[in-house]
Structures are given as structure tokens and as C-alpha cells.
Amino acid sequence: MQIYGTNISSRLLLGTAQYPSPTVLKQAIEACGTEIITVSLRRETADGSGAGFWELLKDSNCKVLPNTAGCHSVQEAVVTAQMARELFGTNWIKLEVIGNSDTLQPDVFGLVEAARLLCADGFKVFPYTTDDIVVGEKLLEAGCELLMPWGAPIGSGQGLRNPDALRAMRAHFPDITMIVDAGIGRPSDATRAMELGMDAVLLNTAVAKAGDPVLMAQAMAQAVEAGRNGYNADPMEPRDMAVPSTPTLGMAELI
Amino acid sequence: MITIAGAGLAGLASAYELAKRGAPVTVFERGQKPGDSSVARFAGGMLAPYCERESAEEDVVRLGGQAADWWSQITPVTRNGTLVVTPPRDHAELTRFARRTSHFEKVNGQAISELEPALAGRFESALYFAQEAHLDPRQALDDLVTAVQSLGVEIRFATSAPAGVDLNCTATAAGLPGLRAVRGEMAILHCPELQLSRVIRLLHPRMPLYLVPRADGLFMIGGTMVESNSDRPPTLRSLTEMMSAAFVIHPAFAEASVVEIGAGLRPAFQDNLPRLTEHDGSLHLNGLYRHGFLLAPAMAQQAAQRLLKETCT
Numbered sequence: 001m002q003i004y005g006t007n008i009s010s011r012l013l014l015g016t017a018q019y020p021s022p023t024v025l026k027q028a029i030e031a032c033g034t035e036i037i038t039v040s041l042r043r044e045t046a047d048g049s050g051a052g053f054w055e056l057l058k059d060s061n062c063k064v065l066p067n068t069a070g071c072h073s074v075q076e077a078v079v080t081a082q083m084a085r086e087l088f089g090t091n092w093i094k095l096e097v098i099g100n101s102d103t104l105q106p107d108v109f110g111l112v113e114a115a116r117l118l119c120a121d122g123f124k125v126f127p128y129t130t131d132d133i134v135v136g137e138k139l140l141e142a143g144c145e146l147l148m149p150w151g152a153p154i155g156s157g158q159g160l161r162n163p164d165a166l167r168a169m170r171a172h173f174p175d176i177t178m179i180v181d182a183g184i185g186r187p188s189d190a191t192r193a194m195e196l197g198m199d200a201v202l203l204n205t206a207v208a209k210a211g212d213p214v215l216m217a218q219a220m221a222q223a224v225e226a227g228r229n230g231y232n233a234d235p236m237e238p239r240d241m242a243v244p245s246t247p248t249l250g251m252a253e254l255i
Numbered sequence: 256m257i258t259i260a261g262a263g264l265a266g267l268a269s270a271y272e273l274a275k276r277g278a279p280v281t282v283f284e285r286g287q288k289p290g291d292s293s294v295a296r297f298a299g300g301m302l303a304p305y306c307e308r309e310s311a312e313e314d315v316v317r318l319g320g321q322a323a324d325w326w327s328q329i330t331p332v333t334r335n336g337t338l339v340v341t342p343p344r345d346h347a348e349l350t351r352f353a354r355r356t357s358h359f360e361k362v363n364g365q366a367i368s369e370l371e372p373a374l375a376g377r378f379e380s381a382l383y384f385a386q387e388a389h390l391d392p393r394q395a396l397d398d399l400v401t402a403v404q405s406l407g408v409e410i411r412f413a414t415s416a417p418a419g420v421d422l423n424c425t426a427t428a429a430g431l432p433g434l435r436a437v438r439g440e441m442a443i444l445h446c447p448e449l450q451l452s453r454v455i456r457l458l459h460p461r462m463p464l465y466l467v468p469r470a471d472g473l474f475m476i477g478g479t480m481v482e483s484n485s486d487r488p489p490t491l492r493s494l495t496e497m498m499s500a501a502f503v504i505h506p507a508f509a510e511a512s513v514v515e516i517g518a519g520l521r522p523a524f525q526d527n528l529p530r531l532t533e534h535d536g537s538l539h540l541n542g543l544y545r546h547g548f549l550l551a552p553a554m555a556q557q558a559a560q561r562l563l564k565e566t567c568t
Contacts, residue, residue, distance in 0.1 A: 020310045021527035022435075042481065052435030053482035056525065155460050211355060 015204025119143025152183025159189035187223030194227025260416030263293030266424035268555035283416035447472030
């Protein structure tokens with residue numbers, strides 16, 4: 001899989017927040033084999049005071065995808081992205097513009113505007129968006145080369161709340177890289193997203209808040225791989241009736 | 256003579272354990288008076304090993320089990336347990352917390368109002384950790400200073416430690432490899448019309464809060480964990496979130512006076528567990544993270560045993 005010109009073999013992107021300790025985080029990264037980790041640049045650490053934690057992430061050999069988590073306005077998101085570019089030395093940015101602090105729903109209007117500004121400024125934008133196709137089109141027009149629709153609200157662990165919308169989105173943008181971001185709670189949710197033909201899955205809380213984050217990281221990697229293989233293998237269509245796998249004609253008659 | 260750098264929690268607890276074993280001890284402290292430069296000033300003072308297990312290793316429960324008894328020798332300890340509550344819509348958080356912890360009882364609204372009459376009708380269910388305790392960190396530090404001094408320990412305030420002390424307990428200033436700072440923010444509220452007798456923890460996916468009752472109508476609130484080495488005062492965002500979480504616990508906090516805000520840097524190793532390490536010719540006790548009062552006694556005992564064994568041989 002190619003993401004903004006970079007070859008990526010793991011289709012699982014992992015968030016780095018909320019782990020019991022940096023050691024557990026590091027083990028989880030290793031257990032799932034992810035190649036891209038997201039890092040939240042909180043405004044209070046934007047002065048470089050979080051360096052101790054970031055050094056650890058740089059040691060993981062993963063590509064760092066900074067995010068603008070918690071930004072509520074276009075300007076805040078743009079400034080955060082610019083600071084992240086300096087701090088992490090990357091022009092990749094996971095763009096979040098939050099419209100409601102309670103539901104953490106994306107503000108899609110602000111998102112499109114921020115995406116336009118950042119793409120024009122040379123950023124490679126990963127927009128966290130809803131499953132709305134029209135918003136997806138506007139984001140692509142703004143210069144994004146991939147889309148990250150939600151499965152369910154951030155941190156809710158509800159899985160795919162509207163698989164029909166995601167399926168329609170996949171069909172509408174057949175050639176665009178699509179990553180399901182947010183809402184994944186269990187490995188089966190990740191498998192389902194991949195079976196829909198999504199290119200990858202991004203998750204955080206499901207691993208960080210599991211009782212055994214390292215084991216869950218491994219399970220998520222297996223689930224993503226199973227879903228991808230299942231999609232590529234072209235699964236059978238479900239039927240209303242049973243179809244016996246043994247022939248009914250020519251069977252030996254038992255007397 | 257055993258020399259210790261730092262009269263914070265780790266340094267004083269170690270001095271106490273060494274002096275009790277008969278060792279002569281001198282403690283060097285940069286600050287003018289006890290606790291001046293200690294992050295423990297901003298602690299909650301919770302002795303809550305079972306609740307901490309939610310996000311900590313089993314070691315924290317094992318090492319913290321005797322903390323309440325240890326502190327009772329030195330300072331008043333309130334043994335009223337911890338009540339863990341959540342708003343109805345975040346009930347999944349309570350289920351998750353219960354799955355990760357032990358030594359609690361699930362209690363309903365009726366039982367909550369019997370434990371804490373002021374919370375009657377506010378929460379439908381809670382987890383009650385009856386065996387947990389809390390203390391007042393600043394009084395505990397003062398009492399610990401008195402206790403070590405009465406055991407003959409000399410504390411030299413406003414004095415930098417000489418190079419190569421036997422035990423270095425200087426927290427984030429120690430500059431140990433792999434040690435980082437985790438910032439915490441807190442506030443002290445004065446709310447005399449509200450009576451609570453135990454620690455209340457409010458679970459919330461984004462703004463978890465602990466509320467620790469202290470004497471004279473004071474309450475300490477805290478709960479932020481920021482990967483940062485900045486010790487500037489608390490941010491408005493953190494304060495806003497903590498204050499609104501306190502308001503969720505009880506609306507009487509709307510009229511509380513904010514008598515203090517503060518931020519401190521907790522020293523932590525990468526597994527968030529404390530340890531004794533050799534570095535630059537000194538033994539270091541460091542990495543108490545958010546478990547200073549809980550784990551200092553057990554770690555101080557280990558430090559004392561190690562130092563005395565070494566000086567005997």
C-alpha cells in the first residue's frame with residue numbers, strides 16, 4: 001500500500017495516547033507491527049516540553065503522524081499542524097477539527113477549510129472526517145489524497161455504526177486510499193472495516209484501554225490482516241436458504 | 256554517616272528507615288524549608304493501591320499494601336476508603352474500572368447516600384474500596400520531618416548536596432537516563448458547606464478527577480497526566496475541565512473559593528514503576544511517578560536495606 005508516496009506494509013495505524021506506560025506502548029507497537037503511529041501535539045507541550053515522550057516514539061522506527069487532536073477551530077488546527085511539522089520534521093498531519101466537545105464529531109466545514117490551507121502550505125493531510133461522500137469530495141478538491149472516515153465517535157468503541165455509508169463511500173471513491181479512523185472497539189470491528197475494502201484502520205483507545213494492551217495490539221493486527229485477505233479472496237454472497245454441500249441426487253439408499 | 260540528597264518524600268522516608276535501623280543520617284535540601292521543592296506538595300495523598308491498579312502494574316498493589324500502616328506511625332491517616340463514581344451515561348467506564356481492579360464492593364444509590372449523605376441522589380451506582388485511605392500531603396511531609404529529626408537525622412536546608420552522596424532522591428533533577436517528567440495539575444477548593452469523608456474518584460473518558468477531602472472544608476482536586484517537563488502554572492483548559500468535573504460530583508462546588516492552583520512534575524521511568532539504580536557513584540531512589548505516598552515507604556525500606564548491607568560489608 002502506498003500512502004503519500006511511502007510504501008507501507010502494515011494496514012494498522014496506531015495511536016499513542018492513554019497507555020499505562022511508555023513501556024507498554026512500545027511493546028504494543030512491536031506486537032502489532034505498525035509502521036505509522038499518531039502523536040497528539042497538545043498545545044501545552046508544543047513548546048517542546050514533551051521531548052522525553054517523543055524521543056521514545058522516535059526510537060520506535062515508525063513513521064510519526066502528528067495529529068491536531070482537540071483543536072476546535074481552523075486557526076487552532078493550522079497553527080498546531082505548523083508546530084507539529086517543526087517538532088517532528090514531517091509534513092504529514094492527521095487533521096482533526098472538532099465541532100462538538102461532547103461528541104467529538106468533526107466540524108466538516110472547518111475541516112475542509114483547514115485542509116485547503118494546509119495542502120496549499122505543502123502538508124500531506126490525513127483528514128478525520130465523517131462518512132459523508134460530499135464532504136469527501138470537497139476534501140479531495142482541497143488537495144487531500146486520502147480520506148479517513150469515522151467508524152463511530154472517537155473513543156466510543158462502538159465499531160462501524162453505519163457500514164452502509166462506508167460501503168457507499170468505498171464504491172464512490174474506488175481509487176482513493178481510505179482509512180477507517182475512530183470507533184473501533186474490538187478486533188471484529190477492524191475485520192469488518194477491512195472486509196468492506198477499506199485500505200487500513202487507525203485506532204488507539206481499543207488497544208490502550210484494553211486489559212492487556214500488548215495482546216490486543218497483536219489481535220488487532222491479525223484482525224486487520226484477516227479482513228484484508230477476506231476482501232481480496234472475494235467472499236461468497238450470503239443466501240437465504242441452505243445449500244447442501246453434498247449432492248442430494250444419486251445418494252445411496254439405506255434400507 | 257549516610258548522606259542523602261533531597262528532603263522530599265523519597266529522601267525523608269529513606270532517612271526515616273535508615274535512622275530507625277540505627278544509622279546516622281544527614282539530608283541535604285536545596286529548598287529553604289521542608290517540602291519547598293518537593294512535587295509531593297501537590298499530591299493528592301491517596302493511599303489507594305487497588306484503584307491505581309486500573310492503569311498500573313501489580314507491583315503497585317504489592318508495594319503499596321502497607322503504606323497506610325507505615326504512614327499511621329507518622330501522621331494522621333483517614334481510613335474511610337475510596338468511592339468511585341461516574342455519571343450515568345459513562346457507566347461503561349465504571350464497568351471497565353471494575354474489571355481492572357479488586358477489593359471493592361459494588362454499591363447502589365442507597366448505599367452511596369449512607370456512605371456520603373451529601374451525594375444522595377446524585378449517582379446510581381459506585382465502586383466502594385473500603386480498605387483504601389488518604390492523608391494530607393503537606394502535613395505528612397512536616398510530620399515526617401519532625402519524625403526523622405527526633406530520630407537524630409540532620410536536615411541541612413538551603414544546602415546543595417555534595418557530589419557522590421550515598422542516596423540521591425532529587426526526582427526530576429537527578430537527570431537519570433530513561434527518567435522523564437509527567438506533569439500534574441491541581442487546585443485546592445474551599446467549600447465548607449459540603450461534607451465528604453473519603454476520596455471520590457469521578458470516572459470520565461476525557462477528564463477523570465480525584466477529589467480528596469482535607470480538614471477545614473478544603474478539597475484537593477487533580478487528575479491531569481501530561482507528558483511534559485514544563486512546571487508553569489496550570490492551564491486554563493485543565494482547570495476548566497477539573498472544575499467542571501468537580502461540579503459534576505457536587506454542584507456546591509460552584510460557590511467554592513479556589514484557594515490555590517499548582518502544577519508539579521512527577522518523575523517517572525518508562526514503565527512508570529519506581530526503582531533503585533546506581534548512577535554516577537550514588538544509589539538513586541527515583542521514579543515514584545503518581546504513587547509517591549503510596550510507594551515511598553516500601554521503596555525507602557528497600558533503599559535502607561541496600562545501603563546498610565553495603566556499608567556493613
